[in-house]
Amino acid sequence: MVTVTIDGREVQVAEGTNLVEAARKAGIDIPTYCYHPGLSVVGQCRICFVEVEGAPRLVTACSTPVNDGMVVHTASDRVREARAAVMEFLLENHPLDCPVCDQAGECMLQDYSFEHGLDTTHMVDERRRYPGMERRLIGPHVVQNQNRCIHCTRCIRFTREISETSDLAMMKRGNHAYIDTFDGEPLDNPWSACVADVCPVGALTVKEFRFRARVWHLEETPSVCYGCSIGCAIEVGHHKGVVHRFRPRHNPEINGWWMCDHGRFLAEELNGRDVDRPLLRTGAGEAAATSWDAALQWFVEKACRDGGPRVVASANLTNEALFLVKRIFQDELGARVVVPVDPGEPRKIKNAHGQWVESADAHPNASGARLMGLHLVDGRELEAFLGEGGGPVLVVDAGAHPWLGTEEAARTVSGQTVGAIAMVHTPLTRQAAAVLPSASWIETEGTVTSSTGRVQLIRRGLWPGGESRPVWEILTLLARRLEVDLGLPTPVTPRRIFEELTARVPGFAGMTYRRFTTEPGIPVIEEVADVG
């Protein structure tokens, strides 16, 4: 550890830390464009100039490591003048089209211009233009506007160092240099939309999010991606009850600063609710909307009698919901519970240490189910489980497995008594006797366990749509009607269920909700994790 003094504040940082990070630790923000903590340092935007006592010239904070006893000034007149000059240089050729630019609101050029720039310009000449590159689709998800580019090369370094695909390159030289895809091939890698995240200005934007919402209207809720078992930390951006985007959230141990396109574009799915009230089939025709009371009563009377139902749980549920499934059905009713797991496509993400983290399956919480001692099955076993008949079937999540959503699954259970909890209709729910609406991922709170054995918290950002309720709540209501005593204090909340879970499941011992707010995912206890 070395001690540096930044603007009169002493701060202790590890040796080799650069001045940007050291200042951040001291609570001082040094402006940066080309510097990104996840990418290599190139020191070429020149906005991060600071004055180091004893150095004859200003130094770039991003490329200067701390020395013991260093005295740094980040707001001296010299520094301010240099920053204003760099801002003027950057804006000199920038189109200043903020009113029609989708980056406005989270644009570093706007922020730093306001904070460090001049209030005038000496520029009266024509601005630089790249005809034909104003709105160009350079890949399946990314739109480029080269006129706005400030040549920080973050996107290029992302494709070289993180995705390791080298899709982007700087073409030409000097003031006419521009970013282009290498050899004219599209920017098509599994993480391509991350280049829009790292772009500090509006030069690269995500096609799917463009012009959907002004970012200052968006409310962002920290969550975890449910696209696979890696569990990338994300921010869910939503406005007036509509989810607009997923954006990676920094978690050094799992996803670094990145996320894959597959996960990012699941955002749209959260708006696709089509089961918004409890449904009950009384006669032969379509299931009709009913009250929660009547629907729950059906579950108690029809689904959970004599030996209980055969339960298809889901690896897409939170630890809390899975824990209730296990307690109510497996422990108390003695029912058979399976958790279908689909291997899915292999996915990977690079963490902040430069290591690849690979997915094990296509579900966010298969590890949690395993740790709780639930029986994991693959698609074939699931088919056999549903096909063998005997007793009613309770599907806790109609989207638990891709096979469950097929016509074939509906045929397999035809003639049996099926109750389901679902957000979206599938052939199976269309013929189910009763369907309860479940809340979506952003409408529920809880924890999930990634395949690397880290438990993370997902927050609720929206109220459940329609009459839907989170699965943990549905299960507590059911438990009360079944007169199963879970030993939980009322009112029941995910936090209380989690406290009970940590007391009963050894792998989760010692975890609290409070710890999730400061730690990048809490690792489950290893020797227990290995048993599953």
Added chain:
Amino acid sequence: MKPILLRARGEENSRSINTYLRLGGYAALKRALIMDPADVREEVKNSGLRGRGGAGFPAGVKWGFVPQSTTRPRYLICNADESEPGTFKDREIIHTEPHMLLEGIIIASYAIGANTAYIYIRGEFWTEAEILERAIAEACRKKYLGKDILRTGFDIDIHVHRGAGAYICGEETALIESIEGKRGQPRLKPPFPAVVGLFGCPTVVNNVETLACVPHIIEHGAEWFAGIGRDVRNSGPKLYGVSGHVEKPGVYELPMGTTFREIIYEHAGGIRGGKKLKAFIPGGSSCPVLPADRVDIPADFDSVAEAGSMLGSGGIIVMDETVDMVWALENLLTFYAHESCGQCTPCREGSDWALDIVRRIRAGHGQPRDLEALERISRHASQGMTICPLGDAFCGPIASFLKHFRHEFEDYIARAEPLPPKKLPVLPVRSDRGPFGI
């Protein structure tokens, strides 16, 4: 002074190894190889030899920065990427006696412990690259290059690497990137190439003329070399390339510290057509311009620095009284705006912006605020505001042209016609509808 570096100019077959051996070539190498490498470095340091590429950094000191205890390979690079407007001395050395350069490279490699050396040569120097390739082949046959040269156990290979036409690749770290096969862009320093250079290994980059001096220093001793020139800090012979409005443009080898007056009026034959001298750029286009009244200063590193410019590469560009200085600055800026690598904001944006302004002034649309803007650019794109010295290279001319010839710019602006006023386009209004479709 008897020419030293260009002694073979006019000799028949001066490029062949036999002529070189007849003139006493490779004797210094034999002498160096029985010396301790540290003694070779010391000898060069004592000679006061300063880098001839532009910065004037003492060559022996630079060699001393290479870590001697490293197990990694070390490299020597000869910078023959001579692309600065007004500079054409290295080409002359290669044309006259390529073996002198090779001998210098071998001795320098021995001194720093390198077994591989590269000559990074400007892409346009097609003939010169061939001359060097041929000379290397000759030297290999005579066992001055290759494994176990002259049975001393020292191995040395020299590769010629041709550039692809970028001026910036003359900057040593951009040059290293280029040899590595990457985009030629200067690296952040530190680390300096002497510690982390080519392929991440310790590397020394020296100019052609610097290396060509080395055999003479070893052969005749440091004192002899220091005796040529003004003093020990400005020692040795120097090639001055004179271009522009003189009667006899060309490369002249003179002792360091000859006055510009002597170079221009005695050796280069004076100003063409008997006109008057207006200004001269002392060391290649990146050096600040000096007005005619500074012509009596000696052309050496320290004197020129004192006068507010740089000796640079020694390429003297002479301008007579007919030159329009606004045009001259536009000409220079055109080059730098084209050659900026585009990495750092101030240089990328500033070089082109300055060119736009000067072009507009010359086109008769200058504005009073333009000179302020030019001064702002030259202040904020130089002096360490950029990664490499290209920022200084285009800001030096701007600042010096404005300092010495401001009135010419002001004259242009005073005579300027105002730019046609920009009018917003008038959008067609549909009369049958009010705003918002009401």
